[in-house]
Amino acid sequence: MLKGFKNFVMRGDIVTVAVGLIIALALSTLIKAFTDSVINPIIASLQGGRSMGLGWQLGRAGNQATYLDLGAFLSAVIYFLIFMAVVYFCIVVPYKHVQARRGVVVFEEPGPLKTCPACLSEDLPVRAGRCRHCGADQLP
Known part of the structure; x- marks a missing residue:
């Protein structure tokens, strides 16, 4: 218990x-x-x-x-x-x-971030394959 x-x-x-x-x-x-x-x-x-x-x-x-x-x-x-x-x-x-x-x-602590080249959002994880805001494919 x-x-x-x-x-x-x-x-x-x-x-x-x-x-x-x-x-x-x-x-x-x-x-x-x-x-x-x-x-x-x-x-x-x-x-x-x-x-x-x-x-x-x-x-x-x-x-x-x-x-x-x-x-x-x-x-x-x-x-x-x-x-x-x-x-x-x-x-x-x-x-x-x-x-x-x-x-x-x-x-x-949050991991390193990168910027999406399509919509310029700055809160994407470095390993993200797709932008969570605009759906654009991310370069590796």
Whole structure:
């Protein structure tokens, strides 16, 4: 029973989806901070008020709604970078090591690419015999 659960959890697509979800959640925090701290004050600058901190007052002095709060946004950027480093070093690196011991390659670097002479797409593998975009035959 535990062996089946271990095999389910160690499948490459499960961990890939989990890492993608973690990145999406961290990115949503960054986007929320950007909208709350940068976009919302620009929109609210028509109302006026007073506020203080790291940033610029766009409306009347002291109005928190019209304050471009760069400190909160920089804090979210730092949080995002630290969070991604933790995800990489605590999840991705050990997972790659465990999978390599099992003989499975995960998160590998993409191979060399070439450009299709017909449609000029630049994302074809060097060994491709036909372009995936236009269907043109590729020279070896």
